[in-house]
Amino acid sequence: xxxxxxxxxxxxxxxxxxxxxxxxxxxxxxxxxxxxxxxxxxxxxxxxxxxxxxxxxxxxxxxxxxxxxxxxxxxxxxxxxxxxxxxxxxxxxxxxxxxxxxxxxxxxxxxxxx
Amino acid sequence: xxxxxxxxxxxxxxxxxxxxxxxxxxxxxxxxxxxxxxxxxxxxxxxxxxxxxxxxxxxxxxxxxxxxxxxxxxxxxxxxxxxxxxxxxxxxxxxxxxxxxxxxxxxxxxxxxxxxx
Numbered sequence: 001x002x003x004x005x006x007x008x009x010x011x012x013x014x015x016x017x018x019x020x021x022x023x024x025x026x027x028x029x030x031x032x033x034x035x036x037x038x039x040x041x042x043x044x045x046x047x048x049x050x051x052x053x054x055x056x057x058x059x060x061x062x063x064x065x066x067x068x069x070x071x072x073x074x075x076x077x078x079x080x081x082x083x084x085x086x087x088x089x090x091x092x093x094x095x096x097x098x099x100x101x102x103x104x105x106x107x108x109x110x111x112x113x114x
Numbered sequence: 115x116x117x118x119x120x121x122x123x124x125x126x127x128x129x130x131x132x133x134x135x136x137x138x139x140x141x142x143x144x145x146x147x148x149x150x151x152x153x154x155x156x157x158x159x160x161x162x163x164x165x166x167x168x169x170x171x172x173x174x175x176x177x178x179x180x181x182x183x184x185x186x187x188x189x190x191x192x193x194x195x196x197x198x199x200x201x202x203x204x205x206x207x208x209x210x211x212x213x214x215x216x217x218x219x220x221x222x223x224x225x226x227x228x229x230x231x
Contacts (some may be wrong), residue, residue, distance in 0.1 A: 104156065
């Protein structure tokens with residue numbers, strides 16, 4: 001069975017600081033990886049995804065993530081955050097064996113102080 | 115700009131009442147998912163469909179919840195009778211699933227915020 005861990009539950013940082021959110025998954029086969037963002041009171045929006053190819057994936061709003069297969073990780077990064085990046089971030093994985101079922105991590109709440 | 119739509123956006127009801135939530139997937143998407151989000155449990159997958167056929171509803175309390183897709187443009191999630199512990203935000207997502215490759219991207223609707231008193 002696949003599972004996803006997001007080790008940081010809460011992150012507080014100031015505007016212009018760099019952000020890195022950790023995501024580790026457990027599954028031995030081929031996986032597809034996703035990061036979603038949920039702004040306060042809103043639905044989940046896709047930030048970026050990795051299916052294959054270049055392990056460094058660029059998404060919307062200046063976010064990027066790097067797939068490191070040997071570490072089973074897919075960490076999310078942004079070099080300089082803005083107040084508007086305050087949100088909850090979810091890492092998710094699906095795999096061929098699991099069909100199209102997404103398994104989500106527990107989420108990381110990010111608060112960016114102006 | 116294609117989007118998943120859900121109705122109602124908010125629902126307040128009393129314990130014991132029936133609740134029906136509706137979802138219109140993105141046109142052309144062949145997979146539909148229902149999730150429940152609470153502070154305590156996070157995001158939980160309740161059920162999902164491919165080509166209107168239910169594939170997995172193991173996450174759903176069988177005695178009171180039911181999910182259906184009467185046609186390709188409508189998915190419903192029904193709770194009967196509702197209980198206070200069902201209070202949550204219920205999200206629908208749709209995707210253009212390709213089971214062979216496992217590649218699929220889910221797009222979420224705005225959710226239905228359910229409060230059961």
